[in-house]
Amino acid sequence: MTGSSASSRKVLSKIATNRLQKELVEWQVNPPSGFLHKVTDNLQRWVIEVYGAQGTIYAGEKYQLQVDFPEHYPMEAPQVIFLHPAPLHPHIYSNGHICLDILYDSWSPAMTVSSICISILSMLSSSTVKERPEDNDRYVKNCRNGRSPKETRWWFHDDKV
């Protein structure tokens, strides 16, 4: 296992394509506030700009999320990471991996790209300190071979932040 998320490289299934086209339309009609998705012809990888909410320690800052969809989306979770530079946050590693349960164990097909974005913004907004997770260096070193965060056995931090 060299671990570069082989499953997400496979072509989207018909159901996944169909579902993502609908999500895209919904996004265009009703985009979550604080996010900008530059629509490309690549349905399998979305790059979304995130704007730090007013009144939070990330106000005025802009980050980029990269969302990769697996062949069997939405039965399988998408892979969501921050592109460099990732926001300084106790649950976000410097390589952009995010420790958030809904991206892994608690993923459900009931969720959407839009609802993921809202959860991530809420996670950012509730943080009071700009710092990396305690185990950042160890974790990032361990990911150097290009491992996907979906191959990590996450131990979830408290949900207050």
Place this chain on the structure above:
Amino acid sequence: MQNNQEDEIQTTSHQPHDHDVNDNDWSNYKDSDVMQQHSAILEQDAAKFPFVGDKEPLSSLANEYKSGSPILLEKIEVLSKEYAGIRRTRGDGNCFFRSFMFSYLEHIIESQDKAEVERIKTSVEKCRKTLQSLGYADFTFEDFFSLFIEQLESVLQGNEDSISHDELIVRSRDQSVSDYGYYAVVMFFRFVTSGEIKKRSEFFEPFILGLSNTTVEQFCKTSVEPMGEESDHVHITALSDALGVPIRVVYLDRSSCDNGSVSVNHHDFVPVSDDTPNDKTSGSGSETNPFIVLLYRPGHYDILYKK
């Protein structure tokens, strides 16, 4: 000791939560190895325990406890007066929903009860409206709803797509997520259950608080909607009510009566319908005779067959 093994595997799948970052150095703790091993265990599990097993005589249940607790053996003896067989399901956290699905479809395939199919379709439409009114986007649930309707129509004979009982078993064992097969229908039941809980959140709230000390919204998000999350009486009540299908759950545990006699407890989940606005009186209802009977052992549901 088949079932103990299932329990063990369930524990394994919950390990990520127990993983203590402070005690384990990443450098000598390769997640990829652990996860590979984990998926290997799941594969072995899959080979040994299909999603739904073959129908077995109740004596196979007794064999499991041969050298174990005498009270369980006595209880199985009591059960055997009323029940003839058991069909085991895989302990992957979806066993309640999968047992319900199989049991329901099997009932329809055997009874060919067209009126029941029409009735449940009306309930399914109500569930669809519930989800819409709760703000779920149609595209999140519509594929799963279509899958269930297709399933229903396929077990009624005389259609082009009708399937046999054998085919029902084959399809129920299909592991692939690829074609949105029976595996994914579990999601239909999860949507329906979640919708019902949220719609009647004031009714379910105290039970949910007792179980998990979270809000109704949070409970649905973390304990109902994700695949592999185990079911409790809250899920069963909600599913039974939403689809209007009574469910009997027979409890097999080590508890005994004070007077020393051995009896096996069961609970009937009797749906409250919109037409009968009375308070819920499950369990005490006299004439309900649920055609879905599940055997509950702590952490797991299997299907029981009446004599």
